[in-house]
Amino acid sequence: MGSIAVVDYGMGNLRSVAKALEHVAPDARIVVTSEAGEIAQADRVVFPGVGAMPDCMRELEVRGLRQVLVEAAQTKPFLGICLGMQALFEFSEEGNVAGLDVLPGKVRLFPREAMHDTQGQRLKVPHIGWNEVHQAVAHPLWNGIANGARFYFVHSYYVEAGNPELVAAFTHYPFAFACAVARNNIFAVQFHPEKSQAAGLKLLANFAEWDGTAPNSI
Template sequence: MKIAVVDYGMGNLRSVTKALEHVAGDHAQIVLTADPAIVAAADKVVFPGQGAMPDCMKELTERGLKHAVLDAAREKPFLGICVGAQLLFEHSEEGDTAGLGVFKGNVVRFPKDKMVDGQGQKLKVPHMGWNEMFKVHDHPLWAGISDAERFYFVHSYHFQPDDNITVLESCYPYRFAAAVAKDNIFAIQCHPEKSHQAGLSLLKNFVNWNGNT
């Protein structure tokens, strides 16, 4: 089995690739690639991302990977991570950027007027650090992971899906969609590759996932 990690120059690609290699062992070949043909030929696809969404969309398009990613999202087990997950939505407030439109909905910035904790203290944006994840719906990629497990986040924007596709939520300071899933696609806002054993468990679940929910 071959798993392609899409390299469009934006993202913590080495960490994602190494984490997948660690959990896959001899069960899968992990290939970091900027070649659309290799993405098309892979059995599964991981779509990471880090940085500003306008830059990510620009690089994805200019490197000829946009259609390969869209095709993969239609037909094979697909994991979006951080900005790679955000790119799957129709639109982002970050730079007023059109996304890939795989999911209906928007990516919105944490609003300044709501960034206050229960004690009235201002919360920083970006949301950075460890935070709990709460299960909304069962999903194979969450198998064996405890509810309220902590994962690592770095983001100023978050998903706002139109459809009922949220499977995990986090809170900062209000509940927001932290992972969404539909059919063969799972997209997560945090960084499983930086989230110690829980994150590795999620990645291993992806390696073993056949794309069915």
């Protein structure tokens, strides 16, 4: 399985992500690192994140990690989680900041005034808790995971993909939004697989074995 670098930029649930990877991929070398060289040398890269986009982008710049992440997202199996998914896009309304511009699209704030369920009850922002994930494409990371499986979410912003072919899965809250995107060697999710019990661990196990090829290489 080689090595998996979990990117440490001072934000995110690094310990839980690393422990989950160690559990599902005991033969892999899991490295939590803020060193650009280690990220560049790793066979696979996980870009996790919890927090605000402006802080994320600032820390990436301060730690000299921006370019190595862009290069990793172009060359090796790459998994973005939560804020690590959002940062791959062009722009975020959270702080009105530019992202890494690896994928086309923008990150939008949930419109609080329009958030009501089918019964007319107001939905809270942030979106916190379990929700169904509806797979939009076949992908190696979905292997062994039922369509409609529930994953755990914590977020106030969502991705509006610039190309609909990027969308690998969607969730309703209350409208459909992209909760997973995929292109070539990149797979990124809005939910937290490390907090999503069996389905989340299966996704991480699939990533640990994935060679970076996918059917919807665009």
